[in-house]
Amino acid sequence: MTNIIGAAPASAPPAPRTVQVGADAEGQRLDNFLLRELKGVPKTHVYRIIRSGEVRVNKGRAAADTRLALGDQVRLPPLRLSERAEHKAQAMAGRAAPARSFPxxxxxxxxxxxxxxxxxxxxxxxxxxxxxxxxxxxxxxxxxxxxxxxxxxxxxxxxxxxxxxxxxxxxxxxxxRGRETGKTYLALAVGAWPANRKVLDKPLVRYLLPGRSGTEGERRVRVTARDDPEGMRSITLVKLARQLAEFSLLEVTIKTGRTHQIRVHLASEGHPIAGDDKYGDFALNKALARRGLARMFLHAWQLRIAHPASGAPVELQAALPPELDGFLAACAPAE
Missing domain, CATH: 3.30.2350.10 (Pseudouridine synthase)
Incomplete structure (x- = not known):
């Protein structure tokens, strides 16, 4: 359990509060911790208060990806929610997540x-x-x-x-974090991918789209210059698995796990992922939906790890789901 220290009474004006990290949150990223702790607060606002330094860990500034330790003191600034957000937070407090099993x-x-x-x-x-x-x-x-x-x-x-x-x-x-895993995705890229294009080494930077009434909008990622101090080095390995008439089926291995890395890297080469609603060809996506592809064709296919207890190699694989496999089967072959 997390312990709330010095929380203000309900009648008192909003004031900072400090939350002590318990065993259930040890090792968790700061952003994920806050998303659980600050129910009803928009995700964009959570990242804003982290960037501004309003959130403190043991009285110091911390990044979104900071890993929390048992006993850490996390200072949370006073937050005022809109009436709509408050109603949602109250409603969520009384709701339990539906039970669901996954394969x-x-x-x-x-x-x-x-x-x-x-x-x-x-x-x-x-x-x-x-x-x-x-x-x-x-x-x-x-x-x-x-x-x-x-x-x-x-x-x-x-x-x-x-x-x-x-x-x-x-x-x-x-x-x-040590890049010791092997993560390979299957991606259907638009157009003919050049078989000799095997390594994409392009730094990425995050930015926010403008929102309504001057507020921050959705988070996006783009390729940036190598000398950009905000750029994060990002490496993607690409193997052409099958050439089709309109598309290229790619086996994509990421050496760095950046947000939207595969999507942005492929789009920056002029070959966006089919069905990608953020970085793709939007007119084409509408046509693809009519042909049966109602989602982005990106699938985390294989993962290689060392077993966390024994160290033995473990290879995991998830077959293409039926909606992707069926669309692929219906695609015309390359001439």
Whole structure:
């Protein structure tokens, strides 16, 4: 449990409060911790208060990806929600996530790997009431510990790891941070991908679209110059698996796990992912929907890790879901 220290009475004006990190949040990223702690607060606002330094960890500024330790003191600034947001937060407080099971690819006492369907966020927040992890916890009420090891975009399907022990969470996350895992995706890119284009080494930077009435909008990512101090080095390996008449089926391995990395890298080469509603060809996407592709064709296909307890190699694979496999089968072959 997290312990709230010095919380103001309901009748008092808004004031900063301090939350002590408990065992359930040890090792969690600061942004994920805040999204759970600040129910009803828009995701964009959570990231804004982190960037501005209003959130403090042990009295110091911290980044969104800061890992929290047991006993850390997290200072939360006073937040005023709109009436609509307050009503939503109150409604959510009385609602439980619906129990939902997901196809299990692998499971033992340390972790499980599931096949996440497209259209489901990995956790709640930013307009999403409940994600995979909340629904999985409700489906397994006897589980003492269930935490996401990594994330997938809401629109992406495929292999997703969930730790069942604190030690497994730390060991697996260390592998991801140390780039010791092998993550390969299947992506259907628009057009003919040049077979000799195998390495994309392009820095990425995050930015926000303008929102309504001057507010911050959705988060986006773009390629930036190599000398941009805000740029994050991003490396994507691409292998042409099959050439079709209109598309290229690619096996894409990421060496760095940046937000929207594959989507932005492929789009920057003039070959966006079919069905991508953020970086893709929007007119083409409408036509593809009429042909049966109603989602982005990006699937977390294979994942290679070392077992968090034994160190033995583990290879996981999720087959293409029927909607992607069927669309692929209907595509005309290259001449």
């Amino acid at each position: 299990v690819l692998y499971e033992d006492e340390a972790f499980l790997a599931i096949d996440k369907p497209a259209g489901v966020a990995v956790h709640g927040g930013s307009g999403v009431d409940f994600g995979v992890i909340e629904q999985l916890r409700m489906a397994r009420p006897g589980a003492l510990f269930l935490e996401l090891v990594h994330r997938l975009d809401r629109e992406t399907s495929g292999v997703l790891l969930v730790a069942k022990k604190r030690s497994a969470l730390k060991a697996l996350q260390d592998q991801f």
